[in-house]
Amino acid sequence: MKRVFLIVLDSVGMGEMPDAAEYGDAGSNTILAVSKSPYFSMPNMKKLGYFNIDGMAVNDKEEHPTAAFARMTESSKGKDTTIGHWEIAGIISKAPLPTYPNGFPxxxxxxxxxxxxxxxxxxxxxxxxxxxxxxxxxxxxxxxxxxxxxxxxxxxxxxxxxxxxxxxxxxxxxxxxxxxxxxxxxxxxxxxxxxxxxxxxxxxxxxxxxSLEPPAVTMLDQMKEAGLDVLAVGKINDIFAGKGITEFVRTTGNEDGINKTLEYMERDFEGICFVNLVDYDMLYGHRNDVDGYAKALTYFDERLPEILEKMRDEDILMITADHGCDPSTPSTDHSREYTPLILYGQPVKAGTNYGTRDTFADIAATILDYFSIVPKCAGKKLEES
CATH class of the missing domain: 3.30.70.1250 (Phosphopentomutase)
Structure with a gap:
């Protein structure tokens, strides 16, 4: 029984993309900024290979990583939650969604x-x-x-x-x-x-x-059509306007989100459990609270062994992000950054470095391939070069 647990650490980016200056985000690096806090500690993510990812500015590499990893590039125009999650699910947005710096008409x-x-x-x-x-x-x-x-x-x-x-x-x-x-x-x-x-x-x-309904077919739609379970934790159901979701639970914060994910891990299902942990962005990134952000990441790392212990033979755990939100810059807004991707589980070849990918949508293509579904959305499955 194949299961994928896809966890989005909301806004935990890993450094400016080449076009960051166009978005006012030159120099942004969320994970680097947060790592300088005395409250930052992620030894369990280190073991997986989190700090081995290409371009990772936090110098804390693991000699023998237990997971595979990649650096993800956002191909869509934008740096917001909706566009980031849609791209993770296989939609590349050619134009940014409208913003209103002077208020609404x-x-x-x-x-x-x-x-x-x-x-x-x-x-x-x-x-x-x-x-x-x-x-x-x-x-x-x-x-x-x-x-x-x-x-x-x-x-x-x-x-x-x-x-x-x-x-x-x-x-x-x-x-x-x-x-x-x-x-x-x-x-x-x-x-x-x-x-x-x-x-x-x-x-x-x-x-x-x-939310707006996604404008095209997503990985979630294809999995639901194939009769698989698509379980959403946190604001995932809202982001996709319920489209492609078979069951959802809302959360009150990261602790609740982790607890509800662990509850789903105890259940028998075949498909995906898609999780958003929002506190990094909502409580700390937008408020420029470096120490609060660090404490939240440390808390996730402390709970990570519970997640790993509940994994079954055919389970894959993916941990990624949807954009950045560097709490150390003057801006309180999202930042245009690369995002990390960790893949862990028995079906994954530990230590594999998939390099820098062209789009977040490679996550969708990889998940669909695992379930033997031909993608109708963007992205290419992760393969060793």
Whole structure:
């Protein structure tokens, strides 16, 4: 019974790509920046060969790696979560999703207000924690929705759970999702509920993403069509708008995501368990918290033996990322970086270096090949040169 566990360490990039300067990301290297923290320790990932990957700036090579490895290049135009995950699943995006550095057009917001019956506050790029601090009181007083964006292709709606119940906020997000199509087809509409009193607002774990449907066939679609299980942990189901997913669970953070992955590992299924661990990006990268980021990676490394112990003879573990988010640079946005790939399991030849790949989509092609499915998406399976 073949199983693949594909874990995305969200935003854990490994150095600037050649076109990084075009994205304002020259010099970015997420893993290098985080490795300088005194809280950084990844001995178990080191044993796998994580620091043996081509171009890895962290000088901590393993003499006899127990896994295979590669450096992945993003072929798509962009550096956001949606495009990164879509490419991992076999879609190369020729154009970036729309972003709104000056806020959303008047006609979009007027239609949104008309359909929700509520006004709009903010409408500009903003930190998620700062926006509720600056607009939370007015929102509670007026009932108007806090709408903001970032450097990513996102339309975010923040609302206090006592003013707008969570399910109602989700309905407003669905309205926005239907409005934001065509040229304004943002990657994600995101519900950002919060609680608390003036001066002490905090976001809750009831975040929910409403994504565009992938525009082409993905690895997940093909596996589902072949009658295989496609299990999604964390925000994977949201990123793919449920397309190609047979079962999903949401998570409250990395610890919960790891625990739910371990629960799936105890189950009998044939197919893929696709996992996103979001805390690196959401809690630490965007907040330029180097030490917090380091502690989160150290925690994953400490839990890694539990994952390895539960693997069966035909299981393959893949660990990768979807972009960078260097917490040491002035920017709080994602960064255009190469990503690492680790492959571990009995079917994998330990120590194999697959070099630098042309696209994240080689992950999709490799997984499909393992299940003897001819890919209808982008990418080439990993082979020794």
């Amino acid at each position: 008047k006609e979009i917001l007027e239609e949104f207000s008309k359909q929700t019956g509520r006004g709009v506050l903010c409408n500009k790029p903003y930190s998620g924690t700062e926006v509720i601090k600056d607009y939370g009181d007015e929102h509670r007083r007026t009932g108007d929705l806090i709408v903001y964006t970032s450097a990513d292709s996102v339309f975010q709606i923040a609302a206090h759970e006592e003013v707008v119940p969570v399910e109602q906020l989700y309905e407003y997000c669905k309205i926005a999702r239907k409005i934001l199509t065509g040229e304004h087809g943002v990657g994600r509409v995101i519900a950002r509920p919060f609680i608390g009193e003036s001066g002490n607002y905090t976001r809750t774990s009831n975040r929910h993403d409403f």
